[in-house]
Amino acid sequence: MTLHIQTPLIESRPLSLAAGRTLWLKLEALQPSGSFKLRGVGHACEVHHARGARHFVSSSGGNAGLAVAYAGRKLGVPVTVVVPETTSTRAIELLKLEDAQVVVKGSSWQEANQHAQGLLGAGDAFVHPFDDPLLWTGHASMIDEVAQAGLKPDAVVLSVGGGGLLSGVVEGLKRNGWHDVPVLAVETDGAASLHAAIAAGHPVELPAITSVATSLGAKRVADQALACAQNHPLHSERITDHAALQACERFLHDHRILVEPACGAALALAYAPERLAQYNNVLMIVCGGATATLEQIRDWLAA
Incomplete structure (x- = not known):
């Protein structure tokens, strides 16, 4: 499956x-x-989960973050999504519907992404929105x-x-x-x-x-x-x-x-x-x- x-x-x-x-x-x-996004993100999350990841971190104001949040909920792994200040209220609502913790940081995705990288700890997996084999x-x-x-x-x-x-x-x-x-x-x-x-x-x-x-x-x-x-x-x-x-x-x-x-x-x-x-x-x-x-x-x- x-x-x-x-x-x-x-x-x-x-x-x-x-x-x-x-x-x-x-x-x-x-x-x-x-x-x-769920195709690639789901595959990445399944690989990280199999390797023992206990927490997923992502940076996205939209579809990638939603895919990580969905994948985390289905796999039973907590998810943190860092979104820029430009993210719509609708997007934040949808992320919360998937039980993700949402952090609002920075005026652009680049700034949100930098903050997300700084949150990574032992047992965490970072899921990039687009740049990952x-x-x-x-x-x-x-x-x-x-x-x-x-x-x-x-x-x-x-x-x-x-x-x-x-x-x-x-x-x-x-x-x-x-x-x-x-x-x-x-x-x-x-x-x-x-x-x-x-x-x-x-x-x-x-x-x-x-x-x-x-x-x-x-x-x-x-x-x-x-x-x-x-x-x-x-x-x-x-x-x-x-x-x-x-x-x-x-x-x-x-x-x-x-x-x-x-x-x-x-x-x-x-x-x-x-x-x-x-x-x-x-x-x-x-x-x-x-x-x-x-x-x-x-x-x-x-x-």
Whole structure:
């Protein structure tokens, strides 16, 4: 038994019509913690637990922290999640629902992460939100499920924040022999750390995150994410916050699932069909986002 579930893989009629080609959805928003993060985080927590960890510590204002909290509750291991001051009340409520101890520290994830590292003691395991080979191996399982279903897509569309999902999907493509399947890596303007790293040829730190898609808000992408861009067919795509938010609203209407702007970034390509013109069968990773609210999305759209 794994802590994550096997999620549905469905052909989306509304998105296929919008894009003018067949679009398949891997519905990671339906994981128990609300996002794909549970695959990698669950795997990491199970490994740490087997090695004797008695306490999990994480730094995340959202989906990774929720996944650690869920995993800890299921494994019977106490969890501390350090979140930055920018974390929404909704996210903190959800963390507490999973019995996590929440510590609010710092104005950014980097500061929260530094504080979390200082809390580590004997018997504690630190669970990184995105930069850990254990996470990538866990995330890769979603591609295993697609392969088992008999679908080999012409391309995979996903959102990129710190690069954990990208690293896991590329690992999954490679271990299923799909070295030729390109990845369309989507970021919002104002959170495009992968795009900046590709342009520079090495990871660079953005001066600030100015996108509403805060789950994509890693100022510096993981080294492994850039390695994926350099060693696997990959196209870096950027879209506006407005397009991501509109995609969230349209996807809610089309599939009755509410996702956060970070996920809307990837979905936006379905509603901009020229971005997918060279592919017939496209797999979109619906990564989810438990902290999204329709009220917040509409407030951002109105701003």
